[in-house]
Amino acid sequence: MTFLILALAAGWIIIAENTSQTVSFSIFHSASTTSSETSLIEEQEEMEKEWRQEYIDGNHTFDNPMVIQDPYGEAPLTALTKFRTENPSRITVTVASRGDVQDITHTYPAFNQEHEVPVLGLYPGTDNEVTIEAEDRQGNVQEQTVSLETDDTPAFAHNREVIESSPAEMEPGLTFITPGKSKAYGVDEQGDIRWYSSRTGGFVFKRLSNGNLLLGASQSEDKRNEYLFETDMLGKIQNQYKVNLPNYEDTNVIHHDAIELPNNNLLVTVHDNSNAYEEDTMVEIDRATGETVETLDLKDIFPAEAYEEYSGPNESDGDWMHLNAIWYDKENRSILISGRHQSAVLSLTYPEMNINWILGAPEGWSADMAKKVLEPENGNLKYPGAQHAPMILPDQDDNPDTKDVLLFDNNTTITRGDESISRDYSQGIQYRINEEEGTVETVWKYGEERGKDFFSNVVGDADYMYETTNRLLTSGYQKVNDGYQATIVETAGDTGEVVYELELSGIKKGDGRVVYRSERMPLYPEAWNYSSASPSGASSD
Structure with a gap:
């Protein structure tokens, strides 16, 4: 042969x-490894042509607006209204809310005569009352109310119970729930669904700098999440990227994270299935072409024994690293990465991948890597175990040498860590790292006091809230008598006082509805800047 x-x-x-x-x-x-596709974009363009032609053929004034519900087939609790006003006017749209929940309202500031106005925040299974106001330059206001009936609450949604809700002390916005492999959705302060995607997703759900969403998604019946979609809040797809792994048999192709880099490209966690290992590779995708411009293999910076001799969860799959998060550090052009199965967070220069420091228990490192392990400031430290979602916080102490990192510590010892407390609790924890001295200390934490009730062996999230300085924690897979549940907790500032707690139940073992992360975001993104002028003959001054 x-x-x-x-x-x-x-x-x-x-x-x-x-x-x-x-x-x-x-x-x-x-x-x-990656490519750009246009199939769904082209389908949506055909949809646009149909309802824009219908608008042209009709006589849709302010008193007789055209309303297209779920205009792109991707976001069922949205609508688009199209109409003409006699005078150039700016438009405010308001969706009435239930009980004491604030109405969802948004003003489009440009003065136009032809209007194409998104409506966000409808309830499912409801005849929603939507008020449209048009104000001209002289301050004259017209008001019109339309009713929009929506389908029932989607079956994929969790059972939801609000344990605590203090809206005046909470970060503004909806709480968006990111599943492991199901459909993402957003709830208000009373746990009512006000937005959801009709596309089965996987792990990735983030807002980009232009206000669009980045979604990990599937287009196949086996829910193989090999796509990234960039969409606006109406579900209009701007970009469609595919990760090509033809020889990878599992469905979790984009297995955990994707971020936007300062150069506008995307950095995505994938697999290198040219060998026996998985979940240890990243690719940088050119946003314009969809092509791979960088491939970064973590086996290049770890000694061979780290992956060849790994013995732990998913050992038979070669899942020695289980790379589950990336965060870009713009201050020193580096990235943070989280390796669940190494129980460590690493700071790496990008794209060279030189190690700046390692946050992890000191045992089990090669001689060269051990030099990069941060030392406890006070001689004692709770190191992270099987952690998720590290992020760098804004400056907390006016010291240019320090950096604060918040993460969700699942507290499961893998490879290294303290076995005596492993799996007793999970927590959100904030570390202060002195990069000049190579030291680390704990400055904030929440969760240990709740013990086993807050323990999540897999998945989890910790987010800093920039407007209030609150923290939003997600313990996404908690064992209960009849299966599993997730708990989302928002704590106030540095006090640890709970101002919001949402319990999500009905999760079964192996269920794609496991709550991977949650995000607090405004429904109308500030950076979106959607013009209320209709593209079909817009007029403004």
Whole structure:
């Protein structure tokens, strides 16, 4: 038998030849792992053509607006209204809320005559009352109310119970719930759904700097989440990227995270299935072309024994790292990465991947890596165990040498850590790292006092709230008598006082509805800047 190996731009092709057969197969290679697609974008363009033609054919004044519910087929609790006003006017749209919940309202500041106005924040299974106001430059106001009836509450939603809600002390916005493999949705302060995606997603749900959402998603019945969609809040798809792993049999292709880099590109956690290991690779995707411009393999910075001799969860899958989070550190052009199965957070220069420091228990490192492990400021420290979602906080102490990192410490000892307290509790914890001295201390934490009730063996999140300085914690997979539940807690400032707590139940073992993360975000993004002028013959002054 003879072998011929061809190096192609798309990857390696190995051809085995003998007298009876020819077998060929391709292996994932860094040259081309991602691509851009336009199929759904083109479908939505056809939808737009239909309702814009309908608008042109009709006579839709302020008193007779055209209303398109879920205009792009991706966000059922949204609508688009189109109409003409006699004078240039700015538009305010308001969705009436229940009980003591504030109405959801938004003003589009431009003065136009032709209007295309998004409506966000409808309730499911409700005849929603939507008020539209038009104010001209002289201050004259017209008001019109329309009723929008929506379908019942989606079946994928968790059972929701609000334990505590103090809206005046909470960070403004909806709480958006990111599943492991289900549909993302947002709830108000009373736990009522006010937005959801109709697309099955996976792990990634983030707001980009332009106000759009970045969604990990699937287009197949097996829920293989190999796509990233950039969409606006109406569900209009701006970009559609695919991660190509033809030889990876599992469905979690984009397994945990994606972030936006300062150069506008995306950095995504993927797999390198050219070998026996997984969840240890990142790719940088060119936002304009969808092509891979960087591939970063964490096996390049760890000694071989770290992955060859790993013994722990998912050992048979080669899941030695379980890379579950990335955060960009703009101050020193580095990234934070979280390796669940290494129970460590690393700061790496990007894209060179030189190690700045390691936050993790000191045992089990190679001699070179041990030099980068942060030392406890006061001689004692609770190190993270199987942690998730590290993020860098704004300056907390006016010291240029320190950096505060908030994360969710699942407190499960893997590879290294304190076995005596492993799995007793989970917590949000804030570390203060002196990068100049190579030291670390704990300055805030919440969760240990709740013990086993707040323990989540897998998944979790910790977010700093920039307007209030609150923290939002997600313990996403808590064992209860009839299965699992998740608890989302918002604590006030540094006090630890609970101002919001939402319990999500009905999760079964292995359920795709496991709550991976949660985010507090305004429903109308400030950076969105959606013009109320209709693209079909807009007029403004």
